Amino acid sequence: xxxxxxxxxxxxxxxxxxxxxxxxxxxxxxxxxxxxxxxxxxxxxxxxxxxxxxxxxxxxxxxxxxxxxxxxxxxxxxxxxxxxxxxxxxxxxxxxxxxxxxxxxxxxxxxxxxxxxxxxxxxxxxxxxxxxxxxxxxxxxxxxxxxxxxxxxxxxxxxxxxxxxxxxxxxxxxxxxxxxxxxxxxxxxxxxxxxxxxxxxxxxxxxxxxxxxx
Amino acid sequence: xxxxxxxxxxxxxxxxxxxxxxxxxxxxxxxxxxxxxxxxxxxxxxxxxxxxxxxxxxxxxxxxxxxxxxxxxxxxxxxxxxxxxxxxxxxxxxxxxxxxxxxxxxxxxxxxxxxxxxxxxxxxxxxxxxxxxxxxxxxxxxxxxxxxxxxxxxxxxxxxxxxxxxxxxxxxxxxxxxxxxxxxxxxxxxxxxxxxxxxxxxxxxxxxxxxxxxxxxxxxxxxxxxxxxxxxxxxxxxxxxxxxxxxxxxxxxxxxxxxxxxxxxxxxxxxxxxxxxxxxxxxxxxxxxxxxxxxxxxxxxxxxxxxxxxxxxxxxxxxxxxxxxxxxxxxxxxxxxxxxxxxxxxxxxxxxxxxxxxxxxxxxxxxxxxxxxxxxxxxxxxxxxxxxxxxxxxxxxxxxxxxx
Numbered sequence: 001x002x003x004x005x006x007x008x009x010x011x012x013x014x015x016x017x018x019x020x021x022x023x024x025x026x027x028x029x030x031x032x033x034x035x036x037x038x039x040x041x042x043x044x045x046x047x048x049x050x051x052x053x054x055x056x057x058x059x060x061x062x063x064x065x066x067x068x069x070x071x072x073x074x075x076x077x078x079x080x081x082x083x084x085x086x087x088x089x090x091x092x093x094x095x096x097x098x099x100x101x102x103x104x105x106x107x108x109x110x111x112x113x114x115x116x117x118x119x120x121x122x123x124x125x126x127x128x129x130x131x132x133x134x135x136x137x138x139x140x141x142x143x144x145x146x147x148x149x150x151x152x153x154x155x156x157x158x159x160x161x162x163x164x165x166x167x168x169x170x171x172x173x174x175x176x177x178x179x180x181x182x183x184x185x186x187x188x189x190x191x192x193x194x195x196x197x198x199x200x201x202x203x204x205x206x207x208x209x210x211x212x213x214x
Numbered sequence: 215x216x217x218x219x220x221x222x223x224x225x226x227x228x229x230x231x232x233x234x235x236x237x238x239x240x241x242x243x244x245x246x247x248x249x250x251x252x253x254x255x256x257x258x259x260x261x262x263x264x265x266x267x268x269x270x271x272x273x274x275x276x277x278x279x280x281x282x283x284x285x286x287x288x289x290x291x292x293x294x295x296x297x298x299x300x301x302x303x304x305x306x307x308x309x310x311x312x313x314x315x316x317x318x319x320x321x322x323x324x325x326x327x328x329x330x331x332x333x334x335x336x337x338x339x340x341x342x343x344x345x346x347x348x349x350x351x352x353x354x355x356x357x358x359x360x361x362x363x364x365x366x367x368x369x370x371x372x373x374x375x376x377x378x379x380x381x382x383x384x385x386x387x388x389x390x391x392x393x394x395x396x397x398x399x400x401x402x403x404x405x406x407x408x409x410x411x412x413x414x415x416x417x418x419x420x421x422x423x424x425x426x427x428x429x430x431x432x433x434x435x436x437x438x439x440x441x442x443x444x445x446x447x448x449x450x451x452x453x454x455x456x457x458x459x460x461x462x463x464x465x466x467x468x469x470x471x472x473x474x475x476x477x478x479x480x481x482x483x484x485x486x487x488x489x490x491x492x493x494x495x496x497x498x499x500x501x502x503x504x505x506x507x508x509x510x511x512x513x514x515x516x517x518x519x520x521x522x523x524x525x526x527x528x529x530x531x532x533x534x535x536x537x538x539x540x541x542x543x544x545x546x547x548x549x550x551x552x553x554x555x556x557x558x559x560x561x562x563x564x565x566x567x568x569x570x571x572x573x574x575x576x577x578x579x580x581x582x583x584x585x586x587x588x589x590x591x592x593x594x595x596x597x598x599x600x601x602x603x604x605x606x607x608x609x610x611x612x613x614x615x616x617x618x
Contacts, residue, residue, distance in 0.1 A: 057533065077614060078537050085535030096530055098228060105224050112221035113535050158535070 001087055001161045003031040003054070003194075007063035010049050014062065023212035024050060026063070031194065033161055036206050039198040041214035047198040048093055050214065051166045054196065055090045056080045067162075085113045089160035091168040095151040099140035103131065103150050106139055111157040125153050129179055144171040152180050156187040163188055163195040169205070181205040225544050228527040233520040238552070241509075241516040246556040248509030249597055251502035253564035253586075256593040259495035261571060261582055279349065279424050281319065282307075282475045283453045298450045307454060312466040315457040317349040319427070320435045323449045324442030327404040328416070334388065340403070342368075343427040344435035349455045354420035359434040366403060367419035369429040370396075375421065393421060406442035425455065510601055514608045517549060521612040528613060538614045545609045553605060557598050564590060 009025050019025050024039070025046070031037055041047035052058040053065060056072055065072040067083060075083070084090075097106050104122070111117045126132040129149040134142055139150065148171045155163065163184070169177040185206060188195055197206060198214075283297060290296035299307075299318075308316045322342040329337035347353055350369065357367050379390045401416045422429065439449060458466060470477060521528065531541060564586055572582040 055533075077532070078539060081532065081535055081537030081540075084533070085537075090533075092533075096533065098527065098530065100227070100231075101224065105220075108217070108220050109224045109228075109531075110534055112217045112224075116217035154534075 001033055001068040002066075003029075003162065003196075004066040005029040005031075005063070006066070008053070008065060009062045010046055010053065010058070011060040011062065013046050013049070022214055024214055029212075031196075031210070033194050034192060034209075035194045036209045037194070037196045038203075038206070038208040038211045039196060039214050040200075040202060040211060041198055042200060045214045047200075047214060048166055051090065051093075051164050051196070051198055055084070055088065055164055086159055087161045088164070089155045089158055089162070090164040091151055091155045091166065093166040093168075093170065095144075095147045097139040097142075097147055097150060097154075100138065102136050102138055103142070104135050106150055107154055107157060110154045114158055117157045122153065122157065125156070125183060128183055129153065130176060145173075145176065148172060149176070149180060152184065156184065160188075160191055160193050163193055165195060165197045167199050168197075169199075177205065222544070225531075225541075226548070228531070229524045229541070229545065230520065230548060231524075233516070233523070237516055237519070241513040242552055242556045244509035244512045245506075245553070245601070246509075246560050248502065248506030249557055249594075250560040250563050252499070252506050252593055252597055253560055253590055254567060255495055255498040255502045256590050257564055257568055257571075257586055258498065259491070260587050260589045261568075261575075262491040262495065264582060264587075265575075265580060279351075280456045280458060280477045281425055281453055282456060282470065282477045285474045285476045287474070295450075297452045299452065299454055300450060304454065307456065310466065310469055312458050312469075313456050315348070317346045317455040317457075318451045319425070319453040319455055320344050320432065320439070320451055321449070321453075322435055322438055323445065324405060324438045325407045325411075326438075328401050329404075330399070330401050334399070340428065342430050342435060343425075343453075344430055344432040345425065345455050346432060349424075349457070350429075351422055351424040352420050357419060357431060359431040359437075361437055364414055366414045366416045366430060366434060368401075368416045369420045369422050370418050371426045371428075372421045372423055373426055374428075405438055411442070506597060510604055513553070513601075514604055517545070517605065517608045518612050521545070521609070538610070542606075542610045542613045545613065546606060549605055549609065550602070553601060554598075557594065557601070561594050564594075 005024065006028050007026055009019070013019060013025060022045070039047065039050065041050075049058065053061055054072075056075065059073060067088065070079065070083070098109070101109070103126070104119075107122050108116075108119075111122065123132065123135065126135060129152070131142075131146050131149050134146055134150075139147060142150065148168065152168055155165075165184075168184075169180060172180060184195075195206065197208075202211075284290075284299070286297060304316060304318070307313060320343065326340045326342055327337070328340040329335075347357070350357075352369075354367065354369065357369075359366055375391070375393065375396065382388070383390050396418045399417065403414045403416045405411055405414065416430075443449065528541060532538070568582075568586045568590075569584055572584045575582045
């Protein structure tokens with residue numbers, strides 16, 4: 001599934017000075033499956049806006065976003081749900097866990113959408129990211145760093161062709177970031193998936209095929 | 215535990231935990247009571263319809279059958295054929311909108327002499343009449359006669375037996391007779407005369423509440439009138455039996471009055487009850503429909519409130535890839551069994567009520583079916599279909615109303 005952006009400009013950013021310098025806003029871009037795209041975006045340039053638009057959470061934009069043959073703005077709620085369940089996954093900047101559910105329940109509810117990743121595998125990933133001890137803790141009681149790792153694992157518990165990441169390591173230390181990035185690379189590779197990784201500063205967590213300044 | 219059952223469990227916690235058991239119980243109770251009242255009002259209407267139309271048994275409660283005759287007045291008494299219904303009269307009665315069927319009551323126009331020996335010895339001339347079988351309230355077994363038959367079945371008005379048992383027998387020191395003992399007695403009938411008569415044995419085959427007369431099969435009267443009547447012209451009737459839609463209809467009673475026709479006023483009074491029952495059941499039905507509407511409203515509002523309270527979860531589930539239709543299916547999977555439970559309980563309660571009513575009616579000599587009839591099931595199906603439609607619409611519009 002190809003990602004095509006055509007003259008995309010969010011309404012709130014329209015007319016803002018410096019927009020022409022952006023590598024994305026107002027430009028035409030075609031990203032092929034398997035591409036590893038790093039979107040470097042200083043604060044306030046619309047990084048979260050971009051990922052929310054790509055994930056179909058915002059529709060206040062001009063121009064067009066196309067996933068494969070589907071125009072995002074004209075997709076029905078049912079079609080969007082199908083896209084999110086099987087082809088497009090996302091790690092939100094604000095994690096978005098169910099606070100009243102435990103770690104394992106937050107993961108199971110995602111995994112059950114498809115055939116379901118075996119619990120043993122989920123537990124293995126929790127172990128790898130150092131939060132196995134929080135398996136049965138309520139999400140509301142987890143630290144931001146722990147919540148972020150749960151959100152990362154959750155995004156990997158489905159088949160996907162593209163993985164959208166909005167500052168996924170913002171609450172992690174360097175060691176945990178490396179572990180998480182390794183897990184993401186491994187699972188994305190198994191899915192032969194592309195990624196759009198948005199962050200503030202230059203980094204080498206993944207082997208980027210393209211770096212775009214927002 | 216399988217992935218799917220875990221999923222259902224977690225979805226239940228996310229979407230239904232906020233619902234509140236008290237509110238759910240109140241919504242279901244409102245639905246149950248509303249539906250039960252609706253079924254009971256239909257049940258009351260249906261039972262009265264059965265009783266008033268006399269379908270339950272031979273009783274004449276609110277019978278819609280009326281026997282009419284032309285009133286004998288000082289002016290017409292003594293005038294020959296003054297109380298006879300001509301063909302034109304009969305056609306006019308048939309044309310009255312409230313009249314569904316007209317039957318001619320044919321009297322014997324030949325001599326009939328009845329006699330019996332023993333303790334109850336008597337000998338008398340006897341008037342006989344016949345009506346088409348469809349107008350009889352009870353058709354006894356063995357009813358019918360053909361030339362050559364010696365045995366003749368007779369249906370007697372129950373009022374005649376009452377007069378004998380309670381008036382005549384005590385005053386004459388004669389034994390009282392039960393219906394079954396009367397039926398065992400054979401009465402000798404001599405019909406015709408002038409040397410070409412015949413003798414038959416009549417026996418009482420049944421009793422009628424509907425027609426005050428001694429009735430024999432139509433074939434016998436026709437045979438006797440054609441064979442033994444002194445006049446060659448077919449005799450015209452002086453009484454008609456009518457089946458009416460609603461004898462209490464003022465247009466119908468006005469018609470009878472205008473033409474100077476008489477009938478059994480008691481029947482008209484009974485049939486007044488039909489109008490009263492219609493008014494009462496319509497009012498009960500109206501209140502029941504209102505309660506069911508309120509019950510449905512409470513249940514639908516409960517569903518909307520539940521989904522509104524679970525809004526953050528509904529939105530996040532949508533962001534994770536749960537489709538609106540999948541979430542609606544899950545919610546309906548939880549609500550429809552509860553809804554069905556309330557409806558089934560109301561149907562079972564209505565069945566129990568019918569059983570009680572039937573046994574209470576039986577003690578009073580009225581026959582009612584023990585199982586509610588199709589109008590009750592029809593009302594249940596209709597209310598279930600409307601409820602289902604409203605609930606499905608409420609759930610899908612509440613779920614899809616959330617921006618996922």
